[in-house]
Amino acid sequence: MPVGIVHRDAATAEFFDGTARGELLIRRCRACGAHSAPQARACPRCASPELSWTAAAGTGLVVSWSVVHVKGGPPFVVGIVELDEEPWVQAQIVEVAPEDVHGGMRVRVAFERPEGGEAVPVFHPAS
Amino acid sequence: MNRAPVIAGLGITEMGKVYGRTAPEFAAEAVRLAAADAGIELHEVDGLLTNTGITGDVGLGLQRDLGLRHLRLLSEVQAYGSSAGAMVQYAAMAVMSGMADIVACVFADAPLKDKSAGGGAAYAAAGRRPTGWQGLTAASGIYSANTMYALAARRHMQTYGTTSEQLGHIAVAQRAWAARNPLAQLREPITVEDHQSSRWIAEPFHLLDCCLVSNGGVAVLVTSADRAAGLAQPAVHIRGWGQAHPGYVMGRDSEFGLVSGAALSGPTALKMAGITIADIDVAELYDCYTYTALISLEDYGFCAKGEGGPFVAGGVLGPEGSLAVNTGGGQLSSYYMWGMTPLSEAVIQARGQGGERQAPRNDMVLVSGNGGLLDHHSTLILSPHAR
Numbered sequence: 001m002p003v004g005i006v007h008r009d010a011a012t013a014e015f016f017d018g019t020a021r022g023e024l025l026i027r028r029c030r031a032c033g034a035h036s037a038p039q040a041r042a043c044p045r046c047a048s049p050e051l052s053w054t055a056a057a058g059t060g061l062v063v064s065w066s067v068v069h070v071k072g073g074p075p076f077v078v079g080i081v082e083l084d085e086e087p088w089v090q091a092q093i094v095e096v097a098p099e100d101v102h103g104g105m106r107v108r109v110a111f112e113r114p115e116g117g118e119a120v121p122v123f124h125p126a127s
Numbered sequence: 128m129n130r131a132p133v134i135a136g137l138g139i140t141e142m143g144k145v146y147g148r149t150a151p152e153f154a155a156e157a158v159r160l161a162a163a164d165a166g167i168e169l170h171e172v173d174g175l176l177t178n179t180g181i182t183g184d185v186g187l188g189l190q191r192d193l194g195l196r197h198l199r200l201l202s203e204v205q206a207y208g209s210s211a212g213a214m215v216q217y218a219a220m221a222v223m224s225g226m227a228d229i230v231a232c233v234f235a236d237a238p239l240k241d242k243s244a245g246g247g248a249a250y251a252a253a254g255r256r257p258t259g260w261q262g263l264t265a266a267s268g269i270y271s272a273n274t275m276y277a278l279a280a281r282r283h284m285q286t287y288g289t290t291s292e293q294l295g296h297i298a299v300a301q302r303a304w305a306a307r308n309p310l311a312q313l314r315e316p317i318t319v320e321d322h323q324s325s326r327w328i329a330e331p332f333h334l335l336d337c338c339l340v341s342n343g344g345v346a347v348l349v350t351s352a353d354r355a356a357g358l359a360q361p362a363v364h365i366r367g368w369g370q371a372h373p374g375y376v377m378g379r380d381s382e383f384g385l386v387s388g389a390a391l392s393g394p395t396a397l398k399m400a401g402i403t404i405a406d407i408d409v410a411e412l413y414d415c416y417t418y419t420a421l422i423s424l425e426d427y428g429f430c431a432k433g434e435g436g437p438f439v440a441g442g443v444l445g446p447e448g449s450l451a452v453n454t455g456g457g458q459l460s461s462y463y464m465w466g467m468t469p470l471s472e473a474v475i476q477a478r479g480q481g482g483e484r485q486a487p488r489n490d491m492v493l494v495s496g497n498g499g500l501l502d503h504h505s506t507l508i509l510s511p512h513a514r
């Protein structure tokens with residue numbers, strides 16, 4: 001299934017500037033250096049709200065996944081990907097048959113650019 | 128003066144595919160039914176706590192819908208599926224402190240529309256946001272709770288070896304209970320094979336892993352043991368309570384999918400009641416999905432962490448089993464009223480009014496509420512006996 005349309009708001013503007021450039025931005029704590037998910041508002045390690053943006057390497061492991069069945073279309077796969085920097089992101093997992101997805105699978109980020117919306121990260125097998 | 132908190136009234140409206148009525152109408156009727164059940168006049172209610180479902184329109188205006196004047200407590204409560212338990216907790220504390228004498232706690236919802244495309248239509252649409260982080264999640268294909276709970280369940284399977292067939296045993300056992308419950312929407316017995324062959328929703332969930340969607344309302348009245356003496360129904364004593372809000376980290380070491388809030392709210396409630404999990408005779412567990420019941424069984428300590436799958440597949444559940452769990456059929460088979468589903472059945476069981484489905488022992492009844500994406504949890508310990 002192609003990704004849907006999403007528009008930016010104040011909280012996501014920098015993140016979508018990143019996806020437009022082909023970068024997956026995550027948060028980095030100015031106090032302790034720990035990485036956190038893009039939507040984090042405080043550091044998961046030290047609770048500091050002083051977070052900066054940094055580009056993730058874009059590779060990670062599938063922690064969990066679901067094959068979603070919808071009326072009028074083929075099943076598609078969504079998953080939780082643990083980036084090599086430690087944060088989790090939820091995204092579609094593409095270019096792999098649903099039955100071939102497995103826990104611990106290495107994946108790499110790519111970006112889909114639907115007409116009229118922001119670029120959305122997806123993951124495909126890193127191979 | 129014994130201000131120990133009790134549940135003295137229970138009101139359950141017509142339930143399920145009941146069209147043409149709004150959630151506030153269901154809410155008002157549920158409170159009236161609860162007052163009638165307790166044998167009090169409606170105007171004796173001096174506290175009102177409301178919890179609104181997906182339609183979002185049950186709130187402070189319910190006071191006027193009920194013609195209640197000079198309330199001493201009025202508030203909306205929102206912790207999703209844990210709200211019913213939370214409302215009872217706040218009501219209990221209000222009664223104990225003398226802030227109010229009779230507090231009505233009510234949930235109502237009306238997401239089902241006649242001739243709608245699908246039962247979950249309102250639920251699916253409500254999750255859609257075209258902007259921001261929520262919009263990104265939806266654009267990525269995660270636009271219903273089904274998918275997030277499926278991700279949680281898959282992680283449990285990956286980590287502990289839990290299987291879909293094991294989850295199926297929960298659905299089968301609860302349907303067997305529902306067959307004995309005249310209030311249940313689905314009463315036809317099912318088998319594990321039926322579960323396995325039901326259509327996929329979001330793998331690893333089949334249709335029969337997922338709760339119903341229902342229109343209706345449920346209310347309970349919380350008052351003091353003294354005030355309840357001589358009322359129409361046997362008092363159900365609120366012996367212990369607890370909450371938990373895990374605040375899962377979205378990253379490595381997260382317990383999402385592996386440990387629920389029951390692990391914290393359970394011990395809090397049991398300690399307050401002065402009992403252990405071994406003392407629980409009946410467990411009414413929040414079961415938006417089969418998996419939610421399974422992880423709750425583990426986290427309360429009915430079995431060891433990770434052994435929920437073999438535990439539920441071993442025949443302990445169901446009317447012939449050794450542990451009375453979700454005796455009304457739960458949200459999977461009876462009706463979906465968020466945390467009011469387990470709470471209402473717990474009150475019925477604690478009163479000994481379960482009829483064909485009455486559990487053999489009911490000295491201690493545990494009620495579990497779960498909300499958000501395993502984000503919020505409440506536990507109540509109810510008993511027909513005063514402390």
Ligand SMILES: [Zn+2]
Binds near residue numbers: 029033045046047
């Ligand atoms: Zn930090």
